[in-house]
Amino acid sequence: MVKKIYFQSIFFSFFFIKEAFAAESGGMPQLNPEFWVSQIFWLILSFGIMYLVLSKLILPKISNNLESRKSQILENIEAAEKQREDSDAKLKEYDEIISKSKLKATSIFNQAREKALKDIGAKREVLDKQIDNEISEAEKEIDVLRKKAPDKINKIAIETSSELLQKLIGAEVNNSSISAIVDDLSKRNGDKYYGN
Amino acid sequence: MAANPMSQFNVYRIGPEIKVGAFDISFTNASLFMIISTVSILLIFNLGSKKNSILPNKIQLLAELSYTFVSKMISDTAGSKAKPYFAFIFSLFMFVLFCNMFGMIPYTFTVTSHIIVTFVLAAFIFIGVTVIGFTKHGFGYLKLFVPSGVPAVLLPLIVIIEIISYLSRPISLSVRLFANMMAGHTMMKVFGGFVISLGIVGGWLPLSFSVALTGLEILVAFLQAYVFAILTCIYLNDALNLHH
Numbered sequence: 001m002v003k004k005i006y007f008q009s010i011f012f013s014f015f016f017i018k019e020a021f022a023a024e025s026g027g028m029p030q031l032n033p034e035f036w037v038s039q040i041f042w043l044i045l046s047f048g049i050m051y052l053v054l055s056k057l058i059l060p061k062i063s064n065n066l067e068s069r070k071s072q073i074l075e076n077i078e079a080a081e082k083q084r085e086d087s088d089a090k091l092k093e094y095d096e097i098i099s100k101s102k103l104k105a106t107s108i109f110n111q112a113r114e115k116a117l118k119d120i121g122a123k124r125e126v127l128d129k130q131i132d133n134e135i136s137e138a139e140k141e142i143d144v145l146r147k148k149a150p151d152k153i154n155k156i157a158i159e160t161s162s163e164l165l166q167k168l169i170g171a172e173v174n175n176s177s178i179s180a181i182v183d184d185l186s187k188r189n190g191d192k193y194y195g196n
Numbered sequence: 197m198a199a200n201p202m203s204q205f206n207v208y209r210i211g212p213e214i215k216v217g218a219f220d221i222s223f224t225n226a227s228l229f230m231i232i233s234t235v236s237i238l239l240i241f242n243l244g245s246k247k248n249s250i251l252p253n254k255i256q257l258l259a260e261l262s263y264t265f266v267s268k269m270i271s272d273t274a275g276s277k278a279k280p281y282f283a284f285i286f287s288l289f290m291f292v293l294f295c296n297m298f299g300m301i302p303y304t305f306t307v308t309s310h311i312i313v314t315f316v317l318a319a320f321i322f323i324g325v326t327v328i329g330f331t332k333h334g335f336g337y338l339k340l341f342v343p344s345g346v347p348a349v350l351l352p353l354i355v356i357i358e359i360i361s362y363l364s365r366p367i368s369l370s371v372r373l374f375a376n377m378m379a380g381h382t383m384m385k386v387f388g389g390f391v392i393s394l395g396i397v398g399g400w401l402p403l404s405f406s407v408a409l410t411g412l413e414i415l416v417a418f419l420q421a422y423v424f425a426i427l428t429c430i431y432l433n434d435a436l437n438l439h440h
Contacts, residue, residue, distance in 0.1 A: 027202065028202060028205065028378075029202060029203075029205040029206045029207060030205055030309070030310050030311050030312070030374070030378065031311070032207075034207070034220070035207040035209075035220070035222075035224055035226065036312045037219040037220055037221060038207075038219075038220055038221045038222050038223075038224055038226075038227065039207070039224070039226050039227070039310060039312050039313055039316075040312065040313075040316050041219075041221040042221070042223070042224075042226065042227035042230050042231070043230060043307075043313055043316055043317075044316070046227075046230040046231050046233075046234045047230070047234065047287065047291055047317075049234065050234035050237060050238060050287055050290075050291065051283065051284060051287040053238055054237075054238070054241065054283055054286065054287050054290075055283030055284070055287070057242075058238070058241045058242055058245050059241075059263070059282070059283050059286065061245040061246075061248075062241070062244070062245045062259055062260060062263045063263070064248070065245060065248040065256075065260065066260060066263065066264070068248060069248075069250055072250060073250075
């Protein structure tokens with residue numbers, strides 16, 4: 001039902017349009033030459049003025065704007081490139097400085113170590129010498145003491161033996177004869193008593 | 197009046213009748229829309245070129261994009277020799293585009309839907325291109341009608357065809373734009389009339405057509421302006437760089 005009405009109305013509308021066409025006189029207003037001259041005149045006037053203003057005033061400005069933007073962007077890119085190169089060079093310099101200072105630091109460390117080692121060696125030598133000296137002095141003293149020891153022991157032996165004899169026998173004995181005996185004994189058995 | 201799809205193309209006088217000699221140059225609705233188009237073009241591009249900021253605002257971007265669009269179109273089709281004619285082709289493209297687009301607004305008048313307007317533009321282009329061709333190449337420009345590598349037997353025929361095709365350029369250029377605009381607007385009017393006559397019941401179908409057609413017509417409006425400009429470039433290319 002709705003469909004039928006729909007198509008019918010489309011059909012009638014064609015009639016309607018046809019009637020409208022028929023009612024209007026002459027088909028296309030475009031072919032009516034009444035206003036042709038007016039249209040040509042106003043077209044030339046408006047288009048001509050627009051062309052003059054655009055070509056003399058506006059378009060050069062736009063092209064200028066575009067050019068200046070282009071050049072500015074190029075300049076900025078160049079500046080950025082330059083700065084990057086600069087920073088690269090600086091980074092290289094910095095790296096060099098770091099490596100140089102590292103080398104320097106190791107050399108300083110090595111020198112210090114060598115010096116310290118030398119110092120230690122020299123001090124050790126001095127100390128060694130001192131110790132050697134002290135040892136040799138002590139040995140000398142010991143030697144002296146050792147050399148003196150038999151005489152003292154002999155003296156003690158002579159005195160004790162003379163006193164012993166006095167108490168035992170009650171008579172005084174000549175010291176010299178005792179010492180001769182002691183000497184004789186110590187000569188015979190000296191190695192046994194004082195040997196190392 | 198509303199029912200006739202052709203009544204939208206009527207030209208009528210606005211204000212008094214102005215006559216210069218035998219000619220009637222009264223201000224009409226066509227003149228009004230020509231002036232509206234040119235004034236809006238000048239306004240937009242003046243605003244778009246006023247400030248020169250590195251980061252363009254919307255209107256500056258619009259102006260600059262149109263500039264590069266047209267300049268690329270010219271350099272692609274006519275080469276670098278066509279640079280002096282850039283301003284003319286740019287104004288031509290913008291004028292046709294704005295006239296077409298203003299015609300898309302309901303109750304407005306489409307300047308380019310009148311054969312006399314498009315024909316004057318096309319005839320001007322034709323005469324200009326011919327003059328440029330003859331001044332650049334002298335009588336050598338006539339070589340345009342003699343394509344190279346054609347057998348001698350066919351040559352008379354080919355030359356005649358070439359001359360006819362050359363002479364029909366202004367007609368084809370003007371009729372293409374005029375017919376496209378007229379047909380599109382007539383069709384939209386017809387479908388609009390259907391919506392009214394079918395009413396609330398059946399009007400939805402032609403209404404949807406009307407919506408789709410509006411989109412299509414906007415596309416056509418742009419496309420025809422583009423075609424008009426690019427054909428001008430091609431004709432200019434023939435006159436500047438004689439390739440035959």
